[in-house]
Amino acid sequence: MEIAMKSHVGRVRQVNEDYYACMVTMKGRVLAIVADGMGGHRAGDVASRLAVEKIVDSLQDLEAGLEPEDERERLMNALRYANEEVYRYAEEHPECSGMGTTVVAALLGPTGGITAHIGDSRLYHFGEGRLSLQTEDHSLVQELMRSGQITMEEASVHPQRNVLMRALGTEKDVRIDLGTFSWVPGDVVLLCTDGLSNKVSPETMEKWLVTPLSLQEQVDALVQQAIDAGGEDNITLVAVRNVAAPLDNSGKEG
Numbered sequence: 001m002e003i004a005m006k007s008h009v010g011r012v013r014q015v016n017e018d019y020y021a022c023m024v025t026m027k028g029r030v031l032a033i034v035a036d037g038m039g040g041h042r043a044g045d046v047a048s049r050l051a052v053e054k055i056v057d058s059l060q061d062l063e064a065g066l067e068p069e070d071e072r073e074r075l076m077n078a079l080r081y082a083n084e085e086v087y088r089y090a091e092e093h094p095e096c097s098g099m100g101t102t103v104v105a106a107l108l109g110p111t112g113g114i115t116a117h118i119g120d121s122r123l124y125h126f127g128e129g130r131l132s133l134q135t136e137d138h139s140l141v142q143e144l145m146r147s148g149q150i151t152m153e154e155a156s157v158h159p160q161r162n163v164l165m166r167a168l169g170t171e172k173d174v175r176i177d178l179g180t181f182s183w184v185p186g187d188v189v190l191l192c193t194d195g196l197s198n199k200v201s202p203e204t205m206e207k208w209l210v211t212p213l214s215l216q217e218q219v220d221a222l223v224q225q226a227i228d229a230g231g232e233d234n235i236t237l238v239a240v241r242n243v244a245a246p247l248d249n250s251g252k253e254g
Contacts, residue, residue, distance in 0.1 A: 001030050001108065002241040004216040006223045010195060011231035017044035018193050018236035019052045019101075027064040030108040031056065032238050034121050036193040038167065039090075039099030047086050047101040047169050054082040055105060062107075068114070072178055075107050075116045079168065079176045086169030100170035104135060104191050108240055113189060115179040119167050120194050124202070126209050127187040131202045134181055138166035162194070188215070189240045195233035199226040215241050 001024075009016040017037040024030055033052050037044030058078035066074070082103070090096045102119025115123050120137040140163040144150045168174060183189070188209060200222055208218045208225075219239050226235045 002215050002243050003030070003032075004214075004219040004239045004241075005237070006216075006219045007236040008223055008227060008231070008234070010234050011227060013232075013234055015042060015045055016234045017048055018195070018234040019045065019048035020191075020236050020238050021052050021056050022238050022240065023056060023060065025060060025062045025107075027062060029062065030240055031059050031062075031105070032108065032189070032191050032240055033103065033105040034191040034193055034236055034238055035101045035103045035168075036119065036121050036195070036234070036236070037099065037101040038164075039096060043090070043096040043099035044101070046089070046096060047099040050086050050089060051082040051101050051103055051168055054085045055079060055103070058082075059107070068180070071107060072114050072180075075105065075114055076176050076178055079103060079105065079116050079118065080174070083168045083174050084172070087172055090169065098170070100167035102164070102193070103168050106189060106191060106240075108183075108189065108242075110242070111184075112180060112182045115181070116176050117179075118174060118176055119164055120197075122190075122192055122194075122197050124190040124192075124205065125181050125183060125187065126190065126206070127183060129206070129210060131190075131206050131209070133202070134179055136177070138177075139164055183242050185242050187242045189242075191238045193234060193236045195231075195235035196222065196226045196237050198233070199229040199231075199235075215239055 020034045022032045035048035037048030055078045102121040104117040104121040107114045117135045123134045
């Protein structure tokens with residue numbers, strides 16, 4: 001699989017509270033994770049980094065031959081373990097009280113993927129020239145839209161559009177949403193923080209993904225679009241294209 005990643009602090013913030021990783025497991029599956037931390041006194045970047053590192057630790061030795069339901073359970077348990085660790089760290093470090101993070105993670109194989117998420121970081125699947133959102137934001141505006149109180153257009157400018165209903169590490173026990181999708185060679189999966197999804201429309205993402213540019217050039221262009229649109233938040237994007245041979249890549253970019 002082809003992997004491309006980019007993170008940018010944006011135009012306004014002094015600290016990048018996003019963190020990400022993308023790695024090939026021992027059995028050739030790709031694990032991709034994006035997290036967007038929150039909390040004062042630099043606690044947000046602690047939360048996102050800790051969450052991603054604990055999820056990677058939990059899944060890097062994932063064995064072969066697991067049934068799909070077992071893989072789903074392993075991914076869910078990895079996020080639950082990360083939640084416990086972030087919550088415990090905040091309890092032991094009063095300066096980090098109240099910190100938390102969004103997380104979106106995907107475990108990708110040749111024919112499909114398993115997703116787990118909490119918060120409003122998103123996962124998109126691009127195939128046959130169109131982009132489809134595979135996750136649902138755990139945010140106040142999403143709840144208001146679901147209940148018919150506001151429209152999608154109103155949600156995009158709502159003064160409380162950044163309020164989360166769920167996040168990892170803020171409570172001792174959290175609910176993780178799981179999902180599955182199928183993909184074929186040539187398809188792309190995008191994981192991003194709201195610094196990108198709030199600024200770059202799905203139509204713009206599709207426009208760049210159909211260009212003959214390399215995957216990394218497409219990712220760089222989409223992050224730049226978010227910066228040019230204001231860049232008030234940190235911006236992180238991880239993309240994985242389904243191709244024959246996996247590439248190992250992981251880390252954080254400030």
